Amino acid sequence: MEKSNMLLSPGQRIRPNMNEETVIDLLFKIYGLTVTSIKELNAYDDKNYHVHCKELHENPYISEISEHGYVLKIINSLDSRNTHVIDAQTEMLIFLNGQLNCPIPVKNLNGTYYTLEKTNDSEESHAIRLFIYQPGQLLTHASWNKELLYKVGHLAADLDLRLSKFYHPAFEHHRTIWMLMSMSKLHLFVFAVPDEKRRQLASDVIDTFERNVLKFVPILEQGMIHGDLNEQNILVNKEGTDIVAIIDFGDSQKTCLIFELAIAICYMLLERKDITEGKHVIEGYQSVRKLTSLEKKILKVCVCARICQSLVMGAYSHLNDPKNKYILTTQKNGWSLLQELWPISDDEIFKIWDLSN
Numbered sequence: 001m002e003k004s005n006m007l008l009s010p011g012q013r014i015r016p017n018m019n020e021e022t023v024i025d026l027l028f029k030i031y032g033l034t035v036t037s038i039k040e041l042n043a044y045d046d047k048n049y050h051v052h053c054k055e056l057h058e059n060p061y062i063s064e065i066s067e068h069g070y071v072l073k074i075i076n077s078l079d080s081r082n083t084h085v086i087d088a089q090t091e092m093l094i095f096l097n098g099q100l101n102c103p104i105p106v107k108n109l110n111g112t113y114y115t116l117e118k119t120n121d122s123e124e125s126h127a128i129r130l131f132i133y134q135p136g137q138l139l140t141h142a143s144w145n146k147e148l149l150y151k152v153g154h155l156a157a158d159l160d161l162r163l164s165k166f167y168h169p170a171f172e173h174h175r176t177i178w179m180l181m182s183m184s185k186l187h188l189f190v191f192a193v194p195d196e197k198r199r200q201l202a203s204d205v206i207d208t209f210e211r212n213v214l215k216f217v218p219i220l221e222q223g224m225i226h227g228d229l230n231e232q233n234i235l236v237n238k239e240g241t242d243i244v245a246i247i248d249f250g251d252s253q254k255t256c257l258i259f260e261l262a263i264a265i266c267y268m269l270l271e272r273k274d275i276t277e278g279k280h281v282i283e284g285y286q287s288v289r290k291l292t293s294l295e296k297k298i299l300k301v302c303v304c305a306r307i308c309q310s311l312v313m314g315a316y317s318h319l320n321d322p323k324n325k326y327i328l329t330t331q332k333n334g335w336s337l338l339q340e341l342w343p344i345s346d347d348e349i350f351k352i353w354d355l356s357n
Helices: 020-031 084-094 147-161 182-194 196-214 216-217 258-272 276-288 293-320 331-341 347-354
Strands: 035-041 049-051 070-074 115-117 126-132 222-225 234-236 243-246 253-256
Touching: 020 035, 020 049, 020 070, 020 115, 020 126, 084 126, 084 147, 115 147, 147 196, 147 216, 147 234, 147 243, 147 258, 147 276, 182 196, 182 216, 182 258, 182 293, 196 216, 196 293, 196 331, 216 293, 258 276, 258 293, 258 331, 276 331, 276 347, 293 331, 293 347
Parallel strands: none
Antiparallel strands: 035 049, 049 070, 070 126, 115 126, 222 253, 234 243
């Protein structure tokens, strides 16, 4: 029976070994598309490529070639085992299509939304998926202001409200190492952090999350979330004033709704390098969904847990894939942010983030 709760183990290498020539061959073989240009995109454990293709093609399920191109996604070997979750993610994107701008799945020559392939002599199979590319600039390149941060918070709550009408059984027991529900497993990866004081800080955050958050999971409101609303997964218009699309639903999950907000705040603070900016994200979120008193109480710990998760897993992933500089993104500002935010008392953070309302 297929397992949906397999978590990454230390020493396990899961990222596909891929080059552009192989990608071009796969696109023609699986999708009947001929590549005219190709560019690799940032990714952690997967391989993603932005491709443009010739108008002439052999895919009966494509009526017109996208002028903006496509994203070919080669899923890591661990997530590729969970084909029922891949099906669930596809159904979610089809459900959201027309409500929000997000990646649109494309059928392959067999009329399915993914296929399993062994690439470059790999012993493991990788799921190959194709999406219509969503135009826009990454949020990280926008001119930041409080209005944009407000919109990020609003987006987080609005998306989860829409997803409250979506259900797929595959999400019921789906777990990965990147979920906040898996924080206890992070103890196994702390060794990858080279500095002793930082290792201790990470352990303290994990321990506190276990004591002060996980025990409340049964009474926290649950629902579907995107799970990775960061500056690389939110697209804005060229003026940088409005959000135009959300991408990369690979971390979508059924979990505590407060985690969506905590994850969004984590990445916005990493970008802004200013803890006070969290209040604008919270204000936008609460314009759609009001936080409970318990959610307000645990919010800071949840934000710190996500920062810690990104730092530890980034350090670990870099040991296995030192050429992938993207995985070190959080390291630039992450430790200083965590060291600043972690000691702040509940009373003080309530004032800083205006959580009394």
